[in-house]
Amino acid sequence: MIYLISQDWSNTSNNHAGMKYLCNKLQEMYPKYYRAYSVPCFACDEILSKNRIVRKVQLWYARYQAKRYSDKIVKELLTTLKTDDVVFLTEYLERLSPMKYIVDKIRLFKPDTIFWAIVHLVPAKLEKSFSKDSEISRWMENITRVFTFGRSLSDYLCSRGLPQNKVVTSFHYVDDYYLNKTGARNNALVEVIAMGNQMRNQNLLCEIVRANPNVHFTICQGVENMESIFKGFDNVTLIPFVPEPELRLYMEHSDISLNVMQDTIGSNVIVTSLAMGLAMVCSDVGSIRDYCDEENAIFCENSSVESFSKAINLLSSNRQLLMNMKTSAQKRSLSFSIEKFHLALMNLKC
Template identity: 40%
Template structure:
C-alpha cells in the first residue's frame, strides 16, 4: 500500500489544483494501491490549532507505523512546511520502520524554507526520508548545495481536461487583456508600476486574499479580483491573452501550468525554475520592469506573435499533464 499524507488547503480546496486533488485523482485510478490521509487545516476538531494538528499527525503516523508491512510506502505532500508536522511524521515512521520508503515533496521557495528552518535543520530533515521530491531544478540545486543528495526533480502538474482554452483564443477583436494570479513570491509593487505605465492595456489582478488594493488605487485599467470560485477564475483566464508573472522566485507553480493549459502567452520573471516550464517559444523572459512593459507592448501590437506564443503554451502544457505526472510518480516509486 502507498500511503499519502496530505493537507486540504483553503486556497485549493475543491479545485482541480493542489496536492489533494492530484492524489485523489491517482487514488481513483488505483484504489487498491493508494490510501490517503487528509488533514483539513482547522476544519476538524483535532486539526484546530498547532497542538491539535500535531497530535493528529502523531497518532496517524503511530498507527501506520504499527501496521506497516513490507512493501508499504509513504508520500508526504507538504514536507518542510512547518504547519504540516510532516517532519514529525517522517521521524516516527523512520524510528519504528527504519527500512520504510518515504518520499517527501518540498515545494516552498528557499526564502520561505529559511524563514522556518536553519540550513542545518533542513539538512537534518533529509535524513528521515528516502527521497525529497521537488517541482523545479532551482530548488533541487539549492538542496544539493546544502549537501542533500537524495533529491528527485519532478514537475508541477495541470489537469488539462479542466483547464482548457477559450473557443476564440486566436480570434479576438477586442483589446489585449493581461491576467495576474498567485501570491507566493510575487512582487505586487512592481506589478502596480507596470500597470501604471500601460494605461491602454486592461489588467485582471487576481489578488485572492492579499491586501494590495491601495497599490492600484485610481488605475482605471485594472480590475481587482478577490478570492473567487475556480470556475470564475477560469472565466477570467479564458478572457485573457497574457499571463503576467512578476516573481521574486519560483520552484514550480499552479499559475504557470494552468496559464499555459488555457493558452495564454507567458510574460515572466527569469528566475528560479521558470525555464523548466517555459522557453522562448511561449514566453517573454524579463529581468526588469521595463522588460515587462516592453514585452507586453510588443505582444499587444503583434497579434501573429501573440498567437504563436499562445499556441506553444498549449503544446508545452501537455508535458505537464496530470497523466504524465502519474506516469512520472509511478516510475519514481518502482
C-alpha cells in the same frame, strides 16, 4: 502501494489544484497503486486573529489538532504498511504541517519504512525557517527521496547539504479541468491577467500598469487587499478571492498571463495559465524555464518596467505572434499531466 499524505490548505481546498487534489486524483485514477490521506487545515487565514498573542495561541492549538489527527493516520498506516510500500509526504519542510511528526511516529514502530517527500517552498522561505544546515539534515535523514518542482530548488537543497542522488526534480502538475477547449480568443483589445500572491513583486507590477495605460489588466488579489496599490488606475480591474470556476472564466477571457515574480519553483498559476492557452510574460527567475520556453513565453528582466512593457506591447501589436504563443502554451501544458506524474513515480518505485 504508495501512501500519499497531504496537508489541506484553505486557498486550494476542494479545487483542481494543490497537493490534496493531486493525491485524491491519483488514488481515484490508480487505486491499485495509491491510498490518499489529508490533514485538515486547522489554521485557516479567515479564522486567525490579527492580535499577535491570540494568533500565537491559535497556531499552537492548530498544531496540536494536526498532530492528534495525524495520530489517526499513523495508527492506520502501522496496520497496513508492508515491505516496499512508500509513505509519500507532500508538504515537507513546512513547519505548519505535521509531516515530520508523522515520519517520526511511524519510525518508532517501523524503522525500515521508505519515505518520499515533496518540498515546494522557495529558498527564501526555507532560509527563514531553517537557518542551519543541520536542521535540514535532521529533517531529511530518514527521507529516501526528496522531490522538487524545479531545478533551482533542487540546486538549493543540494547546496544545503542534500546528496544529489537523493533529490528528484519533478514538475508541478496541471489538471485537465484547466485545458481550455474553447480555442484561443481573439479579443479586440489584448487582456492581461496577473494572478498569485506568493513571491510576487506587486510594486513592480504597479509600475508596469502605470507605464501601460492603454492595456487593460485584471489583477487577482487572492487573500491580499491591493486597493491602495492600484488606486486611481482606470486600466485595472481588481478581483478579490473568487471560487475556482470564476477564476477560470477570467483566465478564459484573457490573452496574456503576467507573472512579475521574485522567485518561482513551479506553481499553480504558471501551469494553469499554460493549460488555458495564455501567452506568458514572466520574470526570468527561479525554475520558470523548466515550464516555459521562447515558443510560449517572453522572459523579462526582473527589475525592469521597460522589459515587461516591451513584451506586452509586442504581443499587443503582433496578433499572429500572440496566437502562436497561446497555442504553444497549451501544447506545453500537456507535459505536466497527472498521468505523466504517475508514470514518473512508477519508474522510480521500480
